[in-house]
Amino acid sequence: MSAEKKILTNLIVSFIIGLLVGAALGVYLIAPLLAPPPPAAPVELTVFSLWGGAEEENFLKCLKAFEEETGIKVKHVHQTTEGLMVGVPSQFAAGKSVADVIIAPWPAWIRSLAKEGHLMEVTDLIDPTKYPKDYIDLVTVDGKIYAAPFKAWAKPGFWYKKSFFEKHGLKPPKTWDEFLDLLEKLKNIPGIEAPIASGDGVGWPLSDITEAFIINRGSPDLQVKLINGEITFTDPEVRKVFEELTDLIKKGYFSTPDEWTAQIDKLWNEKYGIYFMGNWMTVMPQVKDVNDLGFFPFPEAKGVVAGGDWVIIPKYTEHPEEAKKLLQFLAGPKGQEIMVKQGGFLGTHADVPAEAYKPADKAVVDFIKTVKVVPDLDDAIGGDFQLTFWDQLKLLWVDPGALDSVLETLKDSHLKTLGKE
């Protein structure tokens, strides 16, 4: 075969092969376009929240009601405080979000994410007039609402084991003097490690009881002024409250801080007499018999810290329309009524019927109505201050002599975080 013929044959063979490959590719690529589209995979929303245990079980019932109403599947993924606070912003920084809907209790965190452009605006999805004004204001940035209030909670006072109190002839105190008398009696009971359990972990249980002192031994306005940065921690009025708290620590009325849920166990095992905690105490699994769980408000109460859990939608969700429907369901009266009926949950929507509440929750709601409600100090300020507040209180609890340096450190961080240096 001559060289020319060889080249020609090669060209023809190459052409035929090219044609066959091209045709095959064409069929492979075009056929799906011509075929009828496959049925769309059902949408499944992923929801992040901090709720585990009984709280999660209750929440799942609410999500099931949403699934039945809309046909949209929802998967709940329980997060730890660190997981939510740390993991979510990391995903957002990468322009991604695993969760389509997130429920979080930190308004400062939500505002920060909104300012950075990571959240979907929800102004048109809810009726702001149906919620307490503070709950809307806390998540509003430049006149736009970025979160819908779902749950309200309060940190109204001390919890105790009724049978333990009865066994030792103790009565819930109504006045400050009665409270001090109770602490002294508890301290002298054999087997008691400390009258008041001190919760630890990330740090918020210590800040909760400290805020109760600021509000009730100082005043609710003192807390509001601290939140607004009108005064700081070295202010004589604030210092006086801290001195009173420090005196009680020095007298050994508070336990050494330990993991907060482990402390509920110890309360139940009668190692401690009382524990300052929010209204979610009624659904904690460590409480073996909720009917044996007693509650009394902070003595001579003037105010109470109340906060909430808000629903947010990351801008990066792949299912924005479905996520909006879930947000509206959770923030609406129907979703909240389901939660309220199960207990340990206070609704934020005005149309949730009062008769839906369990007696223990109703008592908290009724108590809140009698005092001034103020926001959580460290949740409202957030940032570096929140971490410093938690850490410095841990120090104060074990080293009350460090009060001066604690207040100075808190002042520095407080002013820095509020931009008032």
Added chain:
Amino acid sequence: MRKTPFLFLLPALILLILFVIGPTLFTLYMSFIDWTGKAKGFVGLKNYIEIFSRKSIINLEKPPLSPPPRGALIHNALWILIHVPLSTVLGLVLAVLLRNVKGGTIAKSMIFIGMVTPMVVGGIILRFIYDEHAGIVNAILRTAGLGWIARTWTAYPDTALFSLILGSVWIWTGFCMVVYSAGLETIPDELIEAAKVDGATSFQIFRHIIVPLLKPATIVVVTMSVLWVLKVFDIVYVTTLGGPGGASTVLAFEMYMDAFFRIPANYGTAAAIASLLTLITLGFAVYVIRLMVR
């Protein structure tokens, strides 16, 4: 062909560039950027100046021998000063004592368990060990008649850092012991027997034969121990969260807090701390490698 060896190197090199050198250089770049929430622009050494002006990084106001908090950098130095000699000596002593002892392998395996335990689990175990009422440390103290000093050791600023260091020694000693055990196997029995014939005591054999011949193992142990304590994070995070009052914080913990916990996240200062940590680690590693080459 001369190029062939480089071709064999290429896959590993690409992976190294992608997953080690690239991120390291990017972190270094980040440390010169104002990255509070979002990247905002070049700021020169501002992030470095900021971290060195923080009391949580270095607190020079406190007298030299005062208890923590002294700042993360000084805490890291204390980790090196206490942890490295202690774990090295304990590892060596255990390896020598358990050599040729019946059941020595079982004892070594038990000591090594600490090393294979995840640090997070180790941290949780430490919380229990140091607990005032349930911890074994305080139980031993009470048995010894020292119940009056019993306390939750990780909850107090003057003892939190040292409790963590000693807890980490307990976890890390297994590694040192295993390296020394391997080193001991390389020492010929004839040398020791000859020394015995010459009338050397056990201590003299240990001092003049075993210790010098274990120099390569010692370099490995010291290097790995220093790198271990410079990077220490998980045990601090789980056990004390750097507290109370910053008394047990370390550089890696401060970096984590800046990057992921503060609002808004400050990736610039976090990268500056990470770069500082890399620099210290690198400096030490180069020094030790030169020592080994010599």
